[in-house]
Amino acid sequence: MVDKPAPDATRRSEKSRRAIYDAALALVGEVGYPRTTVEGIAARAGVGKQTIYRWWSSKADVLLEAFLALGEQVARTAGQEPYAIPDTGDLAADLKAVLRATVDELLDPRFEVPSRALAAEGLVNEQVGREFVSKLLEPQLQLYVARLRAAQGTGEVRGDVDPRIALELFVSPLAQRWLQRTGPISYDYTDTLVEYALHGIAPRLPAARPAAGPARRV
Amino acid sequence: MVDKPAPDATRRSEKSRRAIYDAALALVGEVGYPRTTVEGIAARAGVGKQTIYRWWSSKADVLLEAFLALGEQVARTAGQEPYAIPDTGDLAADLKAVLRATVDELLDPRFEVPSRALAAEGLVNEQVGREFVSKLLEPQLQLYVARLRAAQGTGEVRGDVDPRIALELFVSPLAQRWLQRTGPISYDYTDTLVEYALHGIAPRLPAARPAAGPARRV
Amino acid sequence: MVDKPAPDATRRSEKSRRAIYDAALALVGEVGYPRTTVEGIAARAGVGKQTIYRWWSSKADVLLEAFLALGEQVARTAGQEPYAIPDTGDLAADLKAVLRATVDELLDPRFEVPSRALAAEGLVNEQVGREFVSKLLEPQLQLYVARLRAAQGTGEVRGDVDPRIALELFVSPLAQRWLQRTGPISYDYTDTLVEYALHGIAPRLPAARPAAGPARRV
Amino acid sequence: MVDKPAPDATRRSEKSRRAIYDAALALVGEVGYPRTTVEGIAARAGVGKQTIYRWWSSKADVLLEAFLALGEQVARTAGQEPYAIPDTGDLAADLKAVLRATVDELLDPRFEVPSRALAAEGLVNEQVGREFVSKLLEPQLQLYVARLRAAQGTGEVRGDVDPRIALELFVSPLAQRWLQRTGPISYDYTDTLVEYALHGIAPRLPAARPAAGPARRV
DNA sequence: CTGTAACCGAGACGGTACGTCGAGTCTTTCC
DNA sequence: GGAAAGACTCGACGTACCGTCTCGGTTACAG
Structure with a gap:
């Protein structure tokens, strides 16, 4: 053939x-x-x-x-890269800001229908799925990886954490709520996700070090 | 009409x-x-x-x-409720066990194709999506809610945490990796998810918080 | 298969x-x-x-x-069989009458386009051609065969003539002129065809028998 | 335009x-x-x-x-004009010979498919039909006209006969059998056609005609 | 000797119709 | 009246060619 x-x-x-x-x-x-x-x-x-x-x-x-x-056209119109994650030194604030922007985008009808459609097709059609992930999803996730690595440098994040997994703690829940309509999406929700993910849901252990601030050890 | x-x-x-x-x-x-x-x-x-x-x-x-x-037939065959979450008193261990079982199920081809298909259809067809979530997904998620609430009773989980959100920290990442093929699924992966979710990815730093806080458990 | x-x-x-x-x-x-x-x-x-x-x-x-x-519907409407060939005892007159009716039909636009189209398709598509001939053409030609055989009985036509071939002498020329547009079609034309075909184009041989009339020997 | x-x-x-x-x-x-x-x-x-x-x-x-x-190429290869009709003085023999050659050609697959195709297209497409007739068919028919006219000169054919019509008595039946597959084609068949056409199918009965008549050849 | 204008091979283009598939509806016959 | 069977209308599929329209490239004649 x-x-x-x-x-x-x-x-x-x-x-x-x-x-x-x-x-x-x-x-x-x-x-x-x-x-x-x-x-x-x-x-x-x-x-x-x-x-x-x-x-x-x-x-x-x-x-x-x-x-x-x-996407490219919007990016070009916007002038500079729109999906960069800021690094103000405050990881939680940066993540909350980005996720709030993501919420806005997910609720923008211009994006919602086609991206939901593509995601759906990707579930069932492996070829489309792979391309969707590799061309659209993964590049954005890598921005989180970079930001988290930077945070590991400043001590905001434990050094033994795998950033590729860590980012899923706040990205995946948002994705699932949006895609599968398992719950409402809001700034409050994403802020909460960031808090839970970054600080853990367990109560603070009374032990731990005295120290202050975001661990400014060089 | x-x-x-x-x-x-x-x-x-x-x-x-x-x-x-x-x-x-x-x-x-x-x-x-x-x-x-x-x-x-x-x-x-x-x-x-x-x-x-x-x-x-x-x-x-x-x-x-x-x-x-x-599902019902399998349940009836298995004898008792198959999706209950154990409560051994060790939350982390219980969650890891359940998620490992989930991994097994997700990789079982008998379930994979139809449930992936239903999920996909649900993304695009709102009626199907709602039914899929309410009849299949949410009931299972409520089991996590119950278990987390129990953990709040024993102090393993902060009292001010919303369990419905908290469970997404480990459930959604797994769901996304499976549905969208964004990464491999394994026991190691789900164990790691539970660890990150339960203990947080930040170093334990009890300070740096105003005080106040809920979780005034007796 | x-x-x-x-x-x-x-x-x-x-x-x-x-x-x-x-x-x-x-x-x-x-x-x-x-x-x-x-x-x-x-x-x-x-x-x-x-x-x-x-x-x-x-x-x-x-x-x-x-x-x-x-065709069937027209036949049913007309009441009785429309394509019968009359037998008045005068072969030439009968054939001329039938061929004049055929000329009328060939020039009727209701019939012309579809039958020309079918004939054309039949040339190139053998299956259609066979069916066209066997269902439409041949049954009509057989009416001529019958009439010619009757004429052989009365001595109007030589007994050793093959009627299936003889009929082509006046039918085929008309068909070809119509189908291939090789010439005009008219009552005069068909009358002439009948004359040539029946009496031959050769001059009368001076010999021959005295006899009279259309050979009324029983 | x-x-x-x-x-x-x-x-x-x-x-x-x-x-x-x-x-x-x-x-x-x-x-x-x-x-x-x-x-x-x-x-x-x-x-x-x-x-x-x-x-x-x-x-x-x-x-x-x-x-x-x-056609031209074949003609050039053959050396001289291949479609001329001989004039041996015996009209019947000459026509039989030419028609036998025509039978051979009609059964030659090299010619059959394209000429049948052209004829078919010509039925339905008037422009092609006219050109087919005027460039291919009519020139050959004119050869018969010429031969018949010569025969009129020698008294083999009545002088009042229209040769353009007369030729159809033996040419059209052959054409129809070939094109529409209404019957088999053979030397016997074409010989018979010539006989019937030239001598008429009726018994020779010189009487029963007013008199007058043309063909007053000297 | 060199533009430059035509033909040429190639093949992408906007279209039309093909013949097939399946959706969802309707009808017939049986139980 | 439910059910098996399957013909029906409808709409989309993916393909094949149509006839038109660029694209270089390659002659072949005009300056």
Whole structure:
């Protein structure tokens, strides 16, 4: 069995690509993911169906790229990297700020429908899932890893902690509430998550060191 | 507009119902959720399509009930309630044990495909999502709430902690890794989650807090 | 390889069949055969495409049956058999009359487009061709065979002539002019064909028998 | 509306033209006319699609020219005009000989598929039909006209006979049997046609005619 | 001898129709 | 009246070609 000859990407129509992205995002936003069809995207974009099938393998694939492109475009519009995590020296405050921003984004309908749709498709379609995770999710999680490592440097976080796991303590609960609608999302909620995660839910042990401040040992 | 006359449930064929459950679970396991069709379920169950549409509203609905029925049947077979959380007095040990059991279940292919499929459908189909959460997910989470409340009684957990949020610190990360394939799942991983969640990732620093605080347990 | 289970003809929708015949004939008449599509027939008939593909194998197949049905219906309307060849005892007059009627029919636009289309499809698609010939053409030609045989009985036609070939002398030229547009069609033309065919194009040989009339020997 | 600028025929690639003819004839022979596509011809000829559309208006147009070119080439190979009708003084013999040669050609698969395809297309596509008739069919029929006229000079054929009609008595039946598969084709068949056509199917009865008559040859 | 304008191979493009699949509805026949 | 069976309308699928439209590249004639 031979793969078909693979189209010549240098001749690709930029206009069509953009029109397809726009149509796909618009339709998903308007009628939802399951009722968005390849045929509908093509019609709305003023494009032949074949032009979609030539460059993408499925509806999910189109939407994934469209969403990535949207992300880049928003980033470019915003001027600088919007997803950086600040480092004011106060880890808790920084995390709360970022998570509050995330809450805002999750509740923004422009993002909500397509990203929920992609996440759903990714659960069931392994290929889409892997790409969704590696292109969208993991890069953002790595920002938390970096911030937590910095906090380990300043002693705000124990040195033997695995940051890749630690970040899940506050990121995953938010993700699950949003995706699976297991509970409401609010600033209070994310603030609480950060507190529980950072300080632990166990009562302070009476032992411990006297010391003050955020452990300014060099 | 009137709802259609509503079928008379007393005359329902129990045999058909079971055959439909079996067929649905078997097909989802064999060909995956998206390629499982109502027509296929009907054919495999030796049942008319109308019999399915008479009692369920969609493929997801069938699968949801089939999955619930499977759970009950397994429970009945196992003899006693399988999802209870032990209370040995050692919270950490109890949670680790339960999460290890959960890991086993998540990796059991008999459960994996249908529950992943249901979760995915639930993301996008709000009705299914609500039912999935309220009938399957939340009841299990409430077991954690109960156990955490008990731990608050013994002082293992601060009294001012919201148990419904606290449980997410170790449950959600596991759920996300499994659902979205963001990372590997193992006993080590869940043990680590419990440790981080229970003791916090920050070094124990009882100071640096105003005072006040609740948790005035006797 | 198995044929698909073959639909149950007893459950077939008579209404759909009629609507499909009507739509097919109308469309062929309006836009011509090549621009008549299965999709168009289905839409016009208010029928799903699948219903067409369930019962017919192709556009040509639909049209063939539609045309046959039209023929039957016209016949039923006309009351008695319309394609019988009269036998007044005067072979030449009878043939001229029938061929004049045929000319009328060939020039009737209601028949022209679909039958020309079917004939064309039959040239290239052997299956359609065989059915066209056996169901439509040959039965009519057999009427000529019968009439010629009767004429052999009365001595109007030599006894050693093969009627199946003889009829082609006047039928085929008309068919070719009509189908291939190799020349105009008129009463004069068909009358001439009959004369040439019946009396031969050679001059009368001076020899021969004295006799009179159309050989009324019993 | 202006016609497009009309390509410069002097710069036309002869190699491409030949390759297109070859590819078209080969494909029609191999997969039949309906499954021969412009795209396929271009690919097989190693030619851009536009090169075909620049010089021809349709698949049928290409095939028509390809077929004409094939005819010329065969003629050139054969040395002299192959379709001339001999004039030995014996009309019946001459016609039988020519028709036997025609039978051979009709049964030659090299010719059969493309010419049947062209004839079919011509039935439905009037433009192609006219060209097919005027460029291919009529020139050959005119050879019969000439031969019949000569026969009128020698008294073998009545002078008042229209040769253009007369030739159809033996040519059209053969054409119809071949095109529409209404019967087998053989030397016997064509010999019989000639006999019937030339001598008439009625017994020779010189009487029963008013008199007068033309054919007053000296 | 060199533009430059046409043809050329290639193939992406907007479209139309294909023939298939499955959804959800409707109808028939049996129990 | 529920159930098996399956034909029905409908809508989308992914594919095949249509005929048009760029893209370099390669002649071949004009300056």
